[in-house]
Amino acid sequence: MIFRLSDFHFPDDAARLYPDTPERPWVLEVGFGDGRFWPHHAASLPEAPNYLGVELSGVSLLKAERRLRAAGLTNAVLTKLPATVLVREVVPQGALDAIIVNFPDPWPKAGHTEHRLLRAPFFRLAASRLKSGGAVLLTTDHDEYFEFARAEAEASGVMAVERTDAPPAALETKYARKWRDLGLSAHHARFTPTAHPHVPHGAVTRSPENEENPTVPHAVLTLPQTFDPQDFAKHTARGGQTRETAPEGEGAGWTVVLLDLYRGLGREGWVFLAHVVEGELTQEVLIGVTGREDGTHLVRLARFGGPIITPGVKAAVGTVTGWLEGQGAVVRHRGY
Template identity: 40%
Template sequence: MLVRPALLPLWPPRVKDLFGREGPLVLEVGFGDGRFTAELAKAHPEWLILGAEVSAASVLRAYRRLKREGIGNVRLYHGQGPFALRNLVPPGSLRRVIVNFPDPWPKKRHQAKRLLREDFFRKLSTRLVEGGDLLLTTDHEEYFRFALEEAAKTGLYRVEVRDPPEAHLRTKYALKWKAAGRTFFHAVFTKVAVALPEGQTRLADPTPWPPIRRYEVAHALLRGELPKELTLAKAPVAIPGGVAVFLEVARGEEGFYVLTHVEEEDLTQDLLLEVRRSAHGLYAGVSRFGSPLITEGVKEAVRALVRELGGVGLEVVQDHT
C-alpha cells in the first residue's frame, strides 16, 4: 500500500503495476489522517487513489486506517504532492486531483510555499486527462482567491465556484473548522488545454515536465589515508534547481557519516554520505541507509564532498559521480 519510489524500476510506474489493475486514477494531496481517502475509496471502489502526504505521522495513521478497513484501491506516498504528480503519474492519465484544506501559508513572505500556484497548475495540466479536474476545498478565503487567480493566469482551466460536496466537509480539518463556525470555499478547476513549452504552438514533446532523472551510483574511490578528522564547509552548495548542505559529520567504525540535506525542484532529501575505508581504497559517496534517490542534486553533493577531500590531500582514482 505504501509507494517507495526508490524501489520502482520505472518512473512513472504503469498504473497497472502500481495498483494491480487499470482504472480511473485520482490523486489526493495532503490526505492528513486519511479518513476522507478511506471514504472516497469505499464510495468509488473502481477508482485508483494515490495519496501524497508530507507528514510521516499522518501517513502512518492513514496507513493503519486503510489496513484496518481492508481498503485495496489506495496507494500512499510519503512526500510532496508535486513529486508524486511528476514521477508517479503518467502524462495525461489523472482523472482528478483532490486538495482538502491545504496549508494556507498566510504570511506574504511564505506564499511561495503554497501548493496551488501558477507553476503547479501548468504542470498539473500535463498529467490530467482531457476534461480532468482539481477539486479544492478550504476555509481560507484569501488562499482560495489566490488559487483562482493563479489558475486564471495559465488560461488552461475552466473554473466553477460551487458549494463543497458533503463528503469534503467530513475531513478532520473540515470538522475542526465547522466546530469553529468557519465558512467553506470550493472550486472545480477543469482542464481545457495543456501547458506548452515556451515558444511552441503544439505539444511535440510526448512527456512534458519529464520525471526526475535517477542514477545508479554516486561515489568516488580515493587514494590516501582516512583523515583523523573531517570538517566540511557549512556553506550551501549550489546544485541544479536547489542547494545541498552538509549538516553534520559523525565518526563511525570505518570512517565518517555526513548528514546531508539536498533540496531540488519537487524533491527534498536528508541522506547520509560516507567517507570510509573499502577494499578498493577510500570510498566517498552515498550511503544506502534510507534508500535515497540518487538524483543530479545528490551527485552534485557527492562531487562537493570529493572536492573537499581533495583539499586534504586525497587523490581521486575512480570517479563515478
C-alpha cells in the same frame, strides 16, 4: 500501503502500483490529513478508484493508513512527501483522473503566499499529469485562498475554473467539520485543463539496488599519507540552477551540507553524513570511503536509508570527493 520515495519508479505506472485493478480511474489526494475523505468518497462510488495519497505529516500518514485498511481499501498507496515532488517525479504525464485538495493550508500571513500549493506552476504541473476530462477539485473554507487559487489557475493559462458543489465526502473531513462547527461554509471549485503542457520529470533515478550498480555515484582516489579525519569540519556547497533561473517545473538547485564524518567499524574507511536539499525534497545520505586492494579508496553513495539518486545526491558525492581533494587526495576516476 505506505510507500517511501525509494519504493516508487520515476515515473511510475498504475499497473505496477495497483496490479489487481490497473484499469480503474486513478485519483490523487493532496494533504489527506487523518484520511477521512477517501473512505467516505469511495463508498459513494460503484467501485473504489485507485488512490494515491500524499501528506507531509507522518502522524497523519499512520492514522490515514489505518483508516483505509479498516475500510478494506487495498488499492491505495500513501506516502509522506511534498506533493509537488510526488506529482512531478512519480506521476506519469496524462495519468490521473482527479487531484483532490481538501482544506489546504491557507498560509494567511502577508508574504507567505509563496508557500501555498495552488499557484500557477502547480496548476501547469497538474494539467500535465491529468487525463483529458480530469480535474483538480478544491474545497476550502478560506475566502481569500479560494480567490487566490482561481486567479492563479487563470494565470497558469491551462485551466478553466468552474464553481460547483463539493463532493459530499469533502464536507466530512476533520477540517470541514471544524470549520462547520465555527459556522463557516466551504467553497468548491473544479479546475479543468484546457491544455496539457509538457512538464518534464526531474533527473531522479532509482535508488542503488546493488553494490555493483554502475549508476551509483562514486569516485576512486588516492588519499595522502597525511590524511587525518580529525581535520573535518561542517562544510556546505551549493550549485545547480537557482529557483529564479530554473525553467518551469525543473530543479531548483541543490545545497549539500556535509554534517559529520565517522570512522567505519567493519572495514577500513569512513562514512560521511550529508544533508541534501533540492527545492522541497530533502534527503540525509551516507557516503562511504572504503579502502581497495590496490591502495586506492572508493567514495560511494551508501544504500542505507534508500536514497534517491538526484542531481543533489550526485553533488554530495562530488562534495565529499572535492573535500578529500582539498586534503591532498588525487582523484583517479569520477562517476557522478
